[in-house]
């Protein structure tokens with residue numbers, strides 16, 4: 551009987567599919583060869599062992615549980631037998647390359663819409679130079695984020711793996727959303743803090759949502775520190791951090 555290691559990958563990586571990794575050797579060397587299968591949820595009534603978080607910041611917190619007595623058909627296998635780690639790495643590489651510029655795009659668009667509406671003192675906020683400057687800074691970062699993402703997409707389209715270019719896009723776009731959500735909230739003032747369910751919320755609460763949501767973006771899919779490690783090691787040739 552083979553011991554199965556069903557691994558639940560992150561939603562972004564493989565659309566919430568259940569992924570089962572079958573270990574070729576239960577008590578092998580440090581890295582055991584595994585094969586990956588797509589699977590339906592594991593049925594109740596089988597032996598379920600311990601629950602661990604297999605990877606953290608490096609590999610986005612994939613969960614691992616151990617089962618005995620589960621059989622999977624080989625037609626559900628992804629990749630070659632024993633090459634499961636490579637298949638997993640491919641999905642994680644995609645996740646490390648996720649682009650977040652659409653969030654910044656919406657934030658800039660909605661803040662601009664707020665700024666263009668007349669305020670209580672007749673003039674619109676956008677008439678003020680400071681407001682225009684902050685919007686321009688955010689729009690400029692949006693342009694950079696989009697270009698970085700387009701480069702990764704282009705590389706994939708010609709069969710190249712954006713090993714460091716993907717993380718550059720993820721790092722830049724997520725940190726830009728944090729930076730500008732903070733700056734634009736400060737500019738709009740307390741009115742920006744009413745959230746979506748409040749009917750008086752500005753721009754349907756999008757600015758408030760961006761302020762909260764942006765912090766998570768710099769964590770999931772590989773934290774900013776991990777993205778910097780990848781860029782440093784894989785693109786700049788810096789030494790690996792001591793482990």
Ligand SMILES: Cc1cc2nc3c(=O)[nH]c(=O)nc-3n(C[C@H](O)[C@H](O)[C@H](O)COP(=O)(O)OP(=O)(O)OC[C@H]3O[C@@H](n4cnc5c(N)ncnc54)[C@H](O)[C@@H]3O)c2cc1C
Pocket residue numbers: 558559560561562606607608609610611612613766767769770771772773774775776779791
């Ligand atoms: C909103 C949200 C949604 C999420 N969704 C999913 C999901 O759908 N699926 C899923 O599997 N996971 C998900 N996660 C989990 C997420 O992937 C992990 O939180 C992330 O990988 C960080 O792991 P950790 O929280 O264990 O932090 P840790 O690994 O404990 O890291 C703690 C801190 O140490 C830093 N650090 C860790 N290792 C290093 C290193 N080698 N070098 C430099 N700095 C380092 C990290 O950057 C971080 O600042 C989600 C998290 C959030 C916040």
